[in-house]
Amino acid sequence: MSALFRESEERTLHAVPFMVPLLLALALALQIIIHSQQATPQARAEALEPAPSANVLRAASFGESIVAAQFSVLYLQAFDNQPGISIPFRALDYNLVMSWLQIALQFDPQSGYPLMMASQLYGQVNDEPRQRMMCEFVHARFLDAPDKRWRWLAHCAIMAKHRLRDQTLALRYATDITRYAGTASGWARQMRIFILEDMGELGSAKVLLGGLLATGEVTDPSELHFLTERLKALESAEKSSSTTKNRQ
């Protein structure tokens, strides 16, 4: 063990000519001064390059596909690190953003990072076409692995309902979650019922809620109570609307 810390045989500092440490200090000082005069690098939105092709990335990663995917999203993320979230996102070419997210997901399909970025980062820009583009991207990728990716589509469904004010789109997403994501949480699978209710489709909502309760899928007592009360509320709402129609 002492061999690890044995002192090496070196001459004293006095053996070094005076000019040598002076040159060393001067060169280091010049390097620091030159660096301090240069502007801090900024990631400009228009500088975002298209993502490399899968073949190129696969060869360049030397088999480390997960790390290649991780560095792809971190590189893309560097273009977000600017003050003011909406302005830089507006300047980004979302087709290029999608290409990076796509390649990251292709190389690491188990990761939720690209879909998180799509739904909760790039989907938050105050620009409807871009929001829709991200939602459709999340929806397309959801269909590849519904049980793993339902939460991102659920976020998009909520975004479609409350921010895009597109109930039809929200219903489409919520229906696909119910249809394909068998292991999704109860609240996500029940979203379509409440969206239908909000759309005034009381009859459809009542049928779906009744069916959900009848299958015994819901086991939590609090949730059962809540959904049963909702069903009663739907039934009374439907009765009052049909009574109004008869009176007319």
Next chain:
Amino acid sequence: MHITTIGKYTALEALRTRVPGTALLALVLLVCASLFIRELAVFEAMRFQTGFYAAAARLVAVFLTSVYVLASITREFNDKGLEVVLALDVPRTHYICGKLAGFMVVAVFIAIIISLPLWVLAPAGAACAWTVSLTVELALITALSLFCVVTFSQLLPAAGFVAAFYLLARSITAMRLMGAHPISGEGTPSQQISLVLVEGLGYLLPALDQWTATTWLVDSPPEPVQLLGIFLQGMVYLALLTAAALFDFHRRSL
């Protein structure tokens, strides 16, 4: 007897040239770098940290092992230590096998040290499988480095060959995929020749991109049969490289 003695002193030389300290320093730097990566990620931070550390640690371990073997043998050649050993009537086979055994001990040590943080970052079973696979990979790199330095005698060409071999072995699967499915020119003579060459390389090189995989740590560990396959292939390639080193060393004129 010669093999054991040479192996023991080879391992001791690693201790005296601060290989353990270097490996520990590399570990500390890698952990710091992985913490930086973890801070960059806003989601799945542990996955990012584990993935980065595993990939970087693997490269660093290969680099440390290879450079140590190459430098050690090159120094022995230049200091005429080899002539002294052979003048003592040590069989050449014993010399190569003894050196290989000593370097294997160093490789195992480096693999264990470098993989320590993964026992915290990943499940124990996955970390164990990764460590075992890295050990086999480093054993292969050790034998390759020994073969290269015996063949080339100089550090630079030997190091270049080891680097080229390793990178090629890690990308051979990607190259075979690209060769089999070209974007254009499918069926042309040049594409056919390229395909034959790439497939031929695939026969000669181990597919290192499937060894010591990061996905074992962040997704699911490998099946035992997969690990056994890696071990067996590693042993076969080790025997091949050892035979090649012995062949060249016996032909070397001293």
